[in-house]
Structures are given as structure tokens and as C-alpha cells.
Amino acid sequence: MEVIRAGASRNLYELQAWVVMPNHVHLLILPHVPMPQVTHWIKGSTAREANQLLGRTGKPFWQHESYDHWVRNEREFQRIVAYIEENPVSAGLAATPDGWPWSSAASAS
DSSP states (O other): OHHHHHHHHTTSEEEEEEEEOSSOEEEEEEESSOHHHHHHHHHHHHHHHHHHHHTOOSOOOSOSOOOOOOOOSHHHHHHHHHHHHHHHHHTTSOSSGGGOSSBHHHHHO
């Protein structure tokens, strides 16, 4: 979560919504730099830290793929925020969006 917030502090993007799940991450951002730069910075920073914690070297942590999507209007924006923040509830990890501490829903409450 610190890296996600740090990207906003470094002015790489404006952070709109986010959730860290056990096996994936969702971000809704307004990028200020090209998306490959954003994903490279996030994946590089988090992979180094995760591999250190796991005592691993020379092994990839993240898959090479990522998915991005242009948000075209306010209705779609709100739908995506809800999808991101409801993800832990849909996965059975929390009863309510704000009950999952690793998300923008919990940060807002």
C-alpha cells in the first residue's frame, strides 16, 4: 500500500480507488506519465521488497502482463470504483468494502 500511495506522492498519477487482494491488485488512477512507466515503477518497487522478504533473488515476482482500460465517463468511473472496492466482498474476504483494510474503501472510512 505504501508503494501505491508513493506513486501518487511522486506525481506519477492521481489515485482514485485501489485494493490489494491476496493474488492481485486493482488500481484506478489518472496517470501523469505513460502507463508503462507507472507499471514498471510499481512492479519493480514491490517485487524487490517482496523478494527480499521471501529471501529470493533473480526470480520474477509479478507476471509480465497487466490490464489497463480507458474510463470514458462518470458512470463508468463509478462502476469501476464500486467493482474495485467490492472485490474483497465478492471474494468472501470481508463483509463490507470498508472491512478490508487494504483498500481505498477502508482508507475513506
